[in-house]
Amino acid sequence: MSVLFSRINQQTSLQILGISLCALIFSHNAAAESSCNTKALQGSWELQSAIYRDQHGKVVSEIKDQQTKSRKLIAGRHFSFITWHPDGKFEVAASGSFSTDAKGYHEQVDATSLPRLQGKSYHFQCQIQGDKWLHQGLEDGIQIEEHWQRVSAVHQ
Numbered sequence: 001m002s003v004l005f006s007r008i009n010q011q012t013s014l015q016i017l018g019i020s021l022c023a024l025i026f027s028h029n030a031a032a033e034s035s036c037n038t039k040a041l042q043g044s045w046e047l048q049s050a051i052y053r054d055q056h057g058k059v060v061s062e063i064k065d066q067q068t069k070s071r072k073l074i075a076g077r078h079f080s081f082i083t084w085h086p087d088g089k090f091e092v093a094a095s096g097s098f099s100t101d102a103k104g105y106h107e108q109v110d111a112t113s114l115p116r117l118q119g120k121s122y123h124f125q126c127q128i129q130g131d132k133w134l135h136q137g138l139e140d141g142i143q144i145e146e147h148w149q150r151v152s153a154v155h156q
Helices: 002-034
Strands: 043-053 059-063 069-075 078-084 090-101 104-112 121-129 132-139 142-153
Antiparallel strands (some): 069 078, 090 104, 104 121, 132 142
16 A cells, blocks of 8 residues: 555656646746846837826826827837827927846936926836837836837847
């Protein structure tokens, strides 16, 4: 009887080890795929959708269905973006420097068409999966969630 329990324990241990290894490999691949770093961000991106919530979680603004268009270019350690309306009417532009680290994506605005953005710093949680970029963070008490789609990548 003890031989039977020993075999069952060995099989169970091997199954648990196999499941653990699969989970480890999956989590490593998922982390590598979703890593947000300077190299992965290089290129041009277009805003697909955005949602902005107040401190109580109430939606205060939303961008969907290309109501507002925005393009962000990232090259080296610099970014620039321009936002306009579908009819071509200009809304805002800004540029500056950015960095990434374990805490996410950080922007420092150096030049902008909106005086209230001048000199601002933004800190976003960041996730990239394939050609999709999600970043979330706070701006003046508003929770920002933006979904970007890669338009082109920089080949190095």
